[in-house]
Amino acid sequence: MRLANNLVIVLFLTLNIVYAQYDPSKIFVTDFYNYKGDSVRSASGKPGSGYWQNEANYTIKADFDVNTHLLDGAVTIEYVNNSPDELDMLWLQLDQNTEKPEARDNTLRNPDASQDDSKGYTIESVKVLKDNSLVTVPYVVKGTRMQIRLEDYVKPKGKTKLSIKYSYTLQPSSGGGRSGFMDTNDGQIFEFSYWYPRMCVYDDYYGWNTLPFIGGGEMYLDYGTVDYQVTVPANQVVVGAGALVNANEILNDKTLKRLEQASQSDTPVFIRKANEVNNPVTKNKTRTVTWHFKMENTRDVAWAMSPDYIWDAARINLPEGKTALAQSVYPEASTKEPKAWSRSTEFLKASVEDFSKRWFVFPYPVATSAAGSVGGMEYPGFVFNSWKAEPYDMFLLASHEIGHTWFPMIVGSDERRHPFMDEGFNTFIDIFVHEDYNNGEFAPKRDGEYAPGKGNPANEIIQVMEDSKEHATLMMPADDMDYKYVHPLAYFKSAFGLVLLREVILDPDTFDYAFRQYIHNWAFKHPRPADFFRSMDNGSGEDLTWFWQGWYYHNWQLDQAITKVEYVQDKVSNGAMITVTNNQQMVMPILVTVTESNGKPHNFKVPVEVWKFGKDAQFNVNTTSKIKHVELDAKHQLPDIDRNNNVWNAEK
Structure with missing residues (x-):
């Protein structure tokens, strides 16, 4: 040597x-991996030649009453069975039901809770395709899950269709605190997530993934097209994940003109100014307007609305001459801090451009940051951020939450079981955005209790591992550990481990190549931890199993x-x-x-x-x-x- x-x-x-x-x-464990690889998942860490995953396409129509806060919806789901198995049942996620007393989260904390049917979903009907017709079928709701027992099984490589009519009342904090509403000077802000029944994932590891939504573990969803329409009062500004497909039909000329200007501008353009919040952006000034959005190759969609929203946008410049739109909506109250929400679109644009250049090109037409009561929550190309964020927190939120579009929205890992694969990987890529943006204006990237300039991350992680060594590891699902360990481990330890891997164990060039290949190979697919570990082993040419054993399976x-x-x-x-x-x-x-x-x-x-x-x-x-x-x-x-x-x- x-x-x-x-x-x-x-x-x-x-x-x-x-x-x-x-x-x-x-x-240094001999035969660390417990399987040799197969046609579904290669020993090299790539999807195998026989890799499969199912597909779920949604068509949703919903009305929202701003007075009663009732969302009344109907969803049609085309479910494609790409598996080699015949499916005799279907499972769906009803995450809004986490508010119900009988939900697993509530029964763990308060098993003697009184019944309250005002929270969670009310299911009016469930229909499934039978002999080319949709017929009513029985179903079983178990907390945050619904089971449909089929008479006509879904054949391998076959498909079925189901239709569900449902409603729920939006609470101040709904869906495990990931949606809700708040008051503003001129109305309210409404944020909608987990707002329609969604298919559970059927995969090659567990079959149906039916872990209940408890609150710590977030999403695991298949990909497809979500075509959705929301009918709301005409005075609302609505933003949603994906493309607004009927903009020319519903938006007035001034709004359309400004959106066109923004799509050509590298600096934010106001679509709706603070002194215009009493003026609708739609052609209709009274009654209701239906906003129609569509998003392809996505796991989920979310949306937000308010009559009080200021709206600005700018062009995102992507590799190979591609472009997208960055946009932010926020109330006038958010402008009291002059360098926070007023720079949201600037931060969002820079983050998407950085992630796209370094790792994988942003695949959606729009990136949106919506202000509201939710402190920070992510969906594909769409994020909720706190309306009262200060400048550093605004940049941290803007970069981190949209960074989740890469993990786990593009690289579709199982957040319920493996939070380190989304929170940790995202926290890691955030480090470089903080370094790159405006000559490091918000660098270094630090997390939570590890505030800017507080200390050396290598020293701080020592206490994290000491505190958690008897209680949790990176391989543990978030809902299986005391929640106080989730952030230090899934975010901080996971991200710092990748820093060690890149800067000390390997080198930046070797790591970046292997990490990019992992992202490319598993984009819009479902990797497991071993797929990531094997990808990095093969991409780097090193046996890193000692690192996976010591850092991920233990807190040594x-x-x-x-x-x-x-x-x-x-x-x-x-x-x-x-x-x-x-x-x-x-x-x-x-x-x-x-x-x-x-x-x-x-x-x-x-x-x-x-x-x-x-x-x-x-x-x-x-x-x-x-x-x-x-x-x-x-x-x-x-x-x-x-x-x-x-x-x-x-x-x-």
């Missing part, structure tokens, strides 16, 4: 290695210590032998800085494989004068729990 500075690593093995706390066999700590520095045969001219001891179960490459008395520096990295042979690692440094100083991880990139043993000084 040849390294810079003519460093020659010499590994010394003894037959009688005494292991303290560290045991190599626990982290790291403590590398310099335990001996001595000259070979006691002669300075022969170079020096340095011994580093691993005092904990986690392993990492050894990052070493050696300074000679003549000022000559040596900076090098000892590969992680050195720890396969025991708790002590020895290596030779080709020094030519006495060593003055040795330090491990001088830049504090690693989460080493005891830095006091990382330094050796000759005078001591």
Whole structure:
């Protein structure tokens, strides 16, 4: 092995290695993967030649009464069975039912709750296609899930259609706090998510994925086209995921002209100004207007409306000359902080452009940020952000929430079971947006309690792993752990792990290539953790199974210590032998800085494989004068729990 500075690593093995706390066999696991790969999921981490997933296409028509807050809807679902299995039942998600007393979330917290039928869905009818006609069928509702037991099974490669009439009353905080309404100066803001029955995923791992919606774990949905129409009072400004397909029919000339200007402008253009909030943007000024949106190749849609919305927009410039539209809607009350919501579209545009350039091109026609009572929540190409965000939080929200369009909306992982694959991956890509935007105006990217400038992430993660080591790991579903561990692990530890992988274990070029290939291969598909792990192994050409074992399946700590520095045969001219001891179960490459008395520096990295042979690692440094100083991880990139043993000084 040849390294810079003519460093020659010499590994010394003894037959009688005494292991303290560290045991190599626990982290360097032979046959780490428990399956060999098959036609559905390749051993290389890619979808196999026989990969399949089902498809759900929705047509929705809904009316909303701003006085009673009742949403009355009808959804027709075309469900395509691409699996090799015959389906004798269908399962749907009814996440608005999390407000009902009998929902799993409520019975866990308050099993003796009184009945309250005012919350959650009221199902009027359920019909399924039979002999080319939609016929009423029985169904069973279990909290946030609905089961339909079929007489006519859905054949492999076949399809069926179902029609559901439903309604629910929008609460101040609905759908597990992910939608709701709030008062403004000139009306109310309404935010709609989880607002229609959605198909559960049927996949090759679990069959029907029917985990109930409890609140921590979010979404796992199939892809398809969602064509939806919402009929609301004429004074409302409505924004929704996807394209507004009837803009020319419903919007007045002034609004259309400004939207066209915005689509050609790199700076935000007002579609509706603060002094115009009493003027409708639609041709109809009274009664109701039906807004018609359509979104293709999506997992979900959400929408928002208010008579009090200010509306601005700008062009998003994408690779290969493609464009999209960034738009923001917010009440006048949000403009009291002059550099927050007034810059929302600017932040949104920059974030989408950055993610598209670095990782995968934004696939939708519009990116929307809607202000309201929901502090921050994501949907494909559409986000809810807090109406009272301050400048740093506004940028953090704008970038993070729209970043979820990449994880898990494009790369469609299972948020119910694996939150690290969306929250952590998204938090990681946010780091670069914070660095890139306006010369790092909002850098560094920090999370939650880890506020800007508060400390070094490598040091802060130590306490996270210590606190959670007996309770939760990255591989645990959010709903299976105390919620206080979700953010530190799924967001912070997951993202920091990718930083370690990119900056220390691999290198930026190697990591970025492998990570982009993972995104490309699993775009609009359903990867599992092992698919990601295998993708990174294959894309980097490295066996990273020790990292997946130590960082993801466990919260093992790291403590590398310099335990001996001595000259070979006691002669300075022969170079020096340095011994580093691993005092904990986690392993990492050894990052070493050696300074000679003549000022000559040596900076090098000892590969992680050195720890396969025991708790002590020895290596030779080709020094030519006495060593003055040795330090491990001088830049504090690693989460080493005891830095006091990382330094050796000759005078001591």
